[in-house]
Amino acid sequence: MEMVDDDGVYANVEELQSMKSTMQERNPSNSPDKQHSGIRIYRLTAVCLGLLTVLLLIIITAISIHYNGVLNNTTESYSTQSENLTQLYSALKDERDQTDQLHH
CATH class of the missing domain: 1.20.5 (Single alpha-helices involved in coiled-coils or other helix-helix interfaces)
Structure with missing residues (x-):
């Protein structure tokens, strides 16, 4: 959900970044185990x-x-x-x- 004010937009971006980092932790594509x-x-x-x-x-x-x-x-x-x-x-x-x- 996008909010018109800058705080809401930044909050959504931060939320998206935290979701992205959580996804990468769960399924890392370039992890050493996968490379090995x-x-x-x-x-x-x-x-x-x-x-x-x-x-x-x-x-x-x-x-x-x-x-x-x-x-x-x-x-x-x-x-x-x-x-x-x-x-x-x-x-x-x-x-x-x-x-x-x-x-x-």
């Missing part, structure tokens, strides 16, 4: 992101090791199969040559 909890949240977030990064690196390393093992096994398998095919081809060629000599 904000820092904790950022630290917790940074630690979680760091742990996720380490976990991701471990998973990538494990997959790379597994992939290299599979690749080596596949290469050995192809090499063995290639040798077997070469031997079979050579054996068939020898048999063909022998049968050609018998017929002539």
